[in-house]
Amino acid sequence: MNSLGQPTIAIQNLDFYYGQGNLRKQTLFDINLEINAGEIVIMTGPSGSGKTTLLTLIGCLRSIQTGSLKILGQELAGASKEQMIQIRRYVGYIFQAHNLLKSLTAKQNVLMSLELHSIAIAQTHQQAETMLTEVGLADRMDYYPANLSGGQKQRVAIARALASHPKLVLADEPTAALDKKSGRDVVEVMQKLAKEQGCTILLVTHDNRILDIADRILYMEDGRLASQSGTLALTEG
């Protein structure tokens, strides 16, 4: 595809096992995948097919066992704990549950992500406000998560994931807990921001209503990537 320079994600011959000894069970089989900068990729497939496992490997939440996984050119196989922590800071993660810190306001939640980077404190405040305005929550900055709707909470989570302009955003079922309208709003905000910032998105979902935002759709079943080439014609509706 349009791959000048290195791909954002490059996976080769990746296997993954859970458990030890007799209980050892293979979850991922020989995954090979390249995702290029600026692509929005949706990964779909039945429950238990290994989508979330793959996502946690890419997000540096688990260690690679066999095979190779490179993010932004950096090899994760054999990476130290400290290296993994550093890479996590350059990956935006959006969870199925919003996972906002309930003792913090919307703005403070976004600040928590910005404070991981060496940015002047005054600037983090400005960036957090800009980000929340862009997701349409300018008037909700000092609200606590308990006082926000599901869609608003997920939009705060998106602002948090994208505030520090990561090169890669991983989203695990971000619309699962939302109704149709809010789900749609949330992915559109994601898509808009990703295009503006030029970041790559890998989104795991069961939700057929949002497939049209993808540049490419991957299908996973029983730990294997079934289709890689099925680029949909529906992009940018």
Added chain:
Amino acid sequence: MKMQFKTPLAWLQVSRERGRLMVAMAGIAFADMLMFMQLGFRTALYESNTLLHRSLDADLVLMNPQGRNITNLTHFPRRRLYQALSFQGVASAEPFYADFLDWKNPQTRIKTSILVLGFNPEKSAFKLPEVEQNLDKLKFPDTMLFDRGSRGDYTSTLEALDKGQPVTTEMRDRKITINGLFISGASFAADGNVITSDLNFLRVFDNRRSNQVSAGLIKLEPGVDPKQMAATLQANLPKDVRVLTLAEFAKVEEAYWANNTPIGFIFTLGAAIGFIVGIVIVYQILSSDVADHLAEYATLKAMGYRDLYLLGVVFQEALILAVLGFFPGFGISYGLYALTRGATNLPLFMTLDRVITVLILTIIMCASSGAIATRKLRSADPADIF
């Protein structure tokens, strides 16, 4: 711009959960109160039993080595005082008598034990202004001064004496007149004290002879070092007397209560229990707090926060709780001290070093609970939670 600090996560979490904060503060305040009261009682015990000692007008004290405390001084030959007087640097050496007996409470006519102290009324043995003013009264037979700090029903006695009316009572079938007051205070050893002349003392304790003195009060010439003089006297006097500085004499009394009775141990144990109760309460609060925030902490780890940051959050919360809980604990204890002082005449005062001791103990208490609570953080693994 409101604040220029990084988001103070620990403080925001502690202050956001009002209910939990209140419970934690109440628990820490209770633990602090226990520690304050127990440590206070322990000190009051020592102080109230040495108040009298420390008000003696003497540089050195002679006592029988067998003597245990002020109510059990036994006695030694008065001749030792004359021997001490022959040393250069010794200005005076006066006999002092002390013993317990039951007297009739002048108000209720019920028998109560009282400590009787006797000395030569030519010169006061105590650095107490009221005793000095009333010395002449003690020269009359069977006349005594009463300690207004005594424990018991003495309200009408004190009222009469304050108006200048003498009060009479009985001691070992002798009619005694009280016509003066002084203040020293009740102690664990004695509910009350009376002061009288050496002659009156020997009239009441008719089994004691004047040459059997309870203690000797030695005053030194100006510029003589008490410690050095004590060593010299100890080396030259027979072994049936012990020579102590006034501070050492008070220490003998303290050591008696600390070692020969379980009271000192009990109060130390009480303070330790307060400390442990505090650890348990703070641990409960912190560990349920960590459990509640486990998903959030896992999220922070997924974002790239280190384990050390989360450890820091838990310890900061522990410290915040320690400080917030300390103040109500201090306030309650301050009130209870005043209440206890009013009810018992025990010298229970809030001293700066005790405030610092309890504050440090509170911080150690909360930090230990925090250390145990951080074990739960290990389960905040982002890969397992999502």
